[in-house]
Amino acid sequence: MTGYVLFRKDKLGRRGGGVILYIKESIQAYEIKLEKEAECEEAAWSNIVTGNSTLTVGLVYQSPNISIEENEKIHNAIREVSKRDGIIMGDCNNGHIQWTSLQSTGREDQEFLNLVxxxxxxxxxxxxxxxxxxxxIVLSSQKEFVDNVKICEPLGCSDLNQIHFIIKVKG
Structure with a gap:
């Protein structure tokens, strides 16, 4: 896409799959790698420079039929990023979590809720x-980083709604 820098992570040894994170060219950003225990097959990570600080931004996809090992890596990545100023976005397929009441049904969903x-x-x-x-998900290490979240119609033939929001950081 014109005017954006692309950060991507393709699935290895398979056609299709992976994640793509686009960041406007006007924003100073660079790709980062997480610790080995947190290096996921379907996650892309970038640091955005905001004045005197850095914001880690990541995109993750947690497939409904994810392996136990890859699921643990995604959880490790979320734990690692939560220790810094960061925003984690993605499709985590935890459909049985009631985020407003912080309740869940199902073991995997409860594990994810506990992690968050x-x-x-x-x-x-x-x-x-x-x-x-x-x-x-749009998770942030500080609540004030994310504002004006809107759920919009799906894009193209997708069956997932779009999520629009503003990232607020000090410049």
């Missing part, structure tokens, strides 16, 4: 993004 709470992250997507489920 134990990492002191704020979830900003509180409305359904596919059918009646909240499958998408």
């Amino acid at each position: 709470q134990d990492s002191f992250l704020s979830q900003h997507v509180l409305e359904a993004t596919r059918g009646e489920n909240v499958l998408d």
Whole structure:
């Protein structure tokens, strides 16, 4: 896309899959690698320079049929990023979490909810993004980093709604 820098992580050994993170060219950003235990197959990470500070921004995809090992890596990545100023976005397929009441049904969903709470992250997507489920996340290490979250119609032939929001950081 013209005017944007592309950060991507392709699935290895397979056609299709992976994640793409676009950041405007006018924003100073560079790709980063996380610790080995947190290096995920379907996650892209970037640091955005904002004046005298840095904001880590990441995009993750947690497939419904994810392996136990890859799921643990995504959880490790979320733990690592939660220790810095950061925003984590993505599709985590945890459709049985009630984010407004912080309740869940199902073991995997409860593990993810515990991870978010134990990492002191704020979830900003509180409305359904596919059918009646909240499958998408916008997590931040500081609640004030994310503002004006809007759930919009799906883009193209996607079955997931778009999420629009503003990232607020000091310049």
